[in-house]
Amino acid sequence: MCLAIPGQIVEISSGNSDSALVDVVGVRRTIDLGLLQDDRPSPGDWVLIHVGFAMSKISEQDAAEQMSTLRMLGEIDGAMQEVQGYGLDDVDETKPRLSPKAGSA
Amino acid sequence: MRFVDEFREPELISKTAEEIRRLADTNCSYRMMEVCGGHTHAIYRFGLKDILPENIELIHGPGCPVCVLPMGRIDDGLAIAQQPDVIFAAFGDMMRVPGTHGSPLEHKARGMDVRIVYSPSDALKLARLNPDRHVMFFAIGFETTAPSTALTMIRARAEGIRNFSVFCNHVTIIPAIRAILDSPDMRLHAFIGPGHVSTVIGCRPYEWIALNERKPIVVSGFEPLDMLQSVVMLLRQLKAGEAKVENQYKRVVPWEGNRAALKAMGEVFQLRPYFEWRGLGFISQSALRVNDKYAAWDAEQRFAVPGIRVTDPKAAQCGEVLKGVLKPHQCKLFGRECTPEHPIGALMVSSEGSCAAYHNYEHRKAAMVSLAPIA
Numbered sequence: 001m002c003l004a005i006p007g008q009i010v011e012i013s014s015g016n017s018d019s020a021l022v023d024v025v026g027v028r029r030t031i032d033l034g035l036l037q038d039d040r041p042s043p044g045d046w047v048l049i050h051v052g053f054a055m056s057k058i059s060e061q062d063a064a065e066q067m068s069t070l071r072m073l074g075e076i077d078g079a080m081q082e083v084q085g086y087g088l089d090d091v092d093e094t095k096p097r098l099s100p101k102a103g104s105a
Numbered sequence: 106m107r108f109v110d111e112f113r114e115p116e117l118i119s120k121t122a123e124e125i126r127r128l129a130d131t132n133c134s135y136r137m138m139e140v141c142g143g144h145t146h147a148i149y150r151f152g153l154k155d156i157l158p159e160n161i162e163l164i165h166g167p168g169c170p171v172c173v174l175p176m177g178r179i180d181d182g183l184a185i186a187q188q189p190d191v192i193f194a195a196f197g198d199m200m201r202v203p204g205t206h207g208s209p210l211e212h213k214a215r216g217m218d219v220r221i222v223y224s225p226s227d228a229l230k231l232a233r234l235n236p237d238r239h240v241m242f243f244a245i246g247f248e249t250t251a252p253s254t255a256l257t258m259i260r261a262r263a264e265g266i267r268n269f270s271v272f273c274n275h276v277t278i279i280p281a282i283r284a285i286l287d288s289p290d291m292r293l294h295a296f297i298g299p300g301h302v303s304t305v306i307g308c309r310p311y312e313w314i315a316l317n318e319r320k321p322i323v324v325s326g327f328e329p330l331d332m333l334q335s336v337v338m339l340l341r342q343l344k345a346g347e348a349k350v351e352n353q354y355k356r357v358v359p360w361e362g363n364r365a366a367l368k369a370m371g372e373v374f375q376l377r378p379y380f381e382w383r384g385l386g387f388i389s390q391s392a393l394r395v396n397d398k399y400a401a402w403d404a405e406q407r408f409a410v411p412g413i414r415v416t417d418p419k420a421a422q423c424g425e426v427l428k429g430v431l432k433p434h435q436c437k438l439f440g441r442e443c444t445p446e447h448p449i450g451a452l453m454v455s456s457e458g459s460c461a462a463y464h465n466y467e468h469r470k471a472a473m474v475s476l477a478p479i480a
């Protein structure tokens with residue numbers, strides 16, 4: 001999806017430095033850090049997440065602004081459902097409308 | 106300016122809107138294309154048209170990846186999934202996109218194993234969980250999602266997971282912009298550049314638009330203030346007779362892009378000689394395919410793909426709308442045969458598609474106006 005989801009790194013996985021636990025407004029999920037190799041985030045840092053991958057490091061203020069943009073766009077539910085869906089645990093195939101967007105320009 | 110109070114920093118928004126009015130020469134008309142589907146969605150959602158003066162027209166570009174995918178590709182993906190033991194995995198917004206014989210969701214209702222995933226890495230996980238099945242990930246998106254697909258394939262190869270493949274429909278934004286600029290019925294003055302694609306590719310790839318085509322382009326964020334500031338930056342350039350690439354979204358977009366993401370894409374993909382885009386036709390070097398090193402994870406190389414070209418339903422004018430030649434409501438099917446509940450074209454499915462955006466916001470607004478008591 002075009003509109004990225006902001007999250008805060010909680011911890012980097014001890015066995016795999018490309019895997020991290022993030023917190024997105026209280027929801028904790030594992031994401032992939034492999035696309036931030038040049039600019040490794042540490043716990044406490046904020047990142048923008050696209051389809052389960054951290055794509056850029058951002059400031060806390062930018063993260064708050066991105067959340068408010070999602071809210072204004074009416075995309076919060078979709079974004080939270082995307083985040084909750086990472087890891088396949090909660091995949092509900094009966095609700096296609098609220099699933100993530102494929103990432104536009 | 107009915108939405109302004111809802112925004113953060115409403116005063117700054119009003120000031121920026123005033124500045125736009127000051128900069129926009131009333132004797133001129135300005136046609137600016139927002140390339141990205143996320144911007145299209147934001148423009149309708151925020152009612153930016155009501156804020157901008159009438160002589161600034163925002164033209165919706167081709168930046169909704171679901172919308173530009175020709176129906177034949179959906180048919181091809183579904184044909185692969187017809188084969189025994191194949192699981193069709195895709196993002197949710199692919200699920201309702203019509204193929205010739207129905208959408209993936211309709212195929213699921215008829216018994217196909219269709220799964221929604223929220224990340225390509227979850228498609229790979231599905232393959233790990235189902236070692237006796239084959240998981241085909243229907244990959245879609247511009248440079249925003251292509252690196253994630255690439256890294257997932259790198260992981261699949263490293264782990265030696267053989268029951269996983271990608272049906273690659275990733276497209277690249279620059280050739281699409283070039284095709285639009287080459288199209289004779291397109292008169293554009295400036296571009297609002299995509300925000301999140303640019304976090305990956307950076308700003309340099311747009312330089313030819315400024316240098317060769319003499320059109321200003323400003324990479325923009327998605328908030329109302331971001332987009333209005335981008336319009337100010339474009340108007341200033343136009344007024345000064347300049348054409349530059351500028352970055353309004355510096356807080357997220359680095360000028361050089363994301364090297365690790367570009368490297369992952371380079372490892373797995375190569376450019377297709379050409380690819381068909383809905384509405385824009387065949388555009389050379391506009392899409393990615395899986396390279397030979399990763400052939401074992403390429404659905405197109407592993408399975409027989411029919412590759413049949415299908416034309417859109419005759420009355421559907423998705424092509425014209427995608428090119429910005431028609432507004433969504435000018436399509437003969439808009440709001441009648443084609444609605445978000447019963448989409449005929451993909452532009453009516455995705456929230457980033459201009460027909461769905463127009464239907465959801467403009468239509469509702471029109472209904473509100475017509476219900477308002479007459480004073």
Ligand code: SF4
Pocket residue numbers: 420421422423424426433436437438439440443444448449450451452453460
């Ligand atoms: S209204 Fe439907 S058929 Fe017409 S252009 Fe939009 S999506 Fe295509």
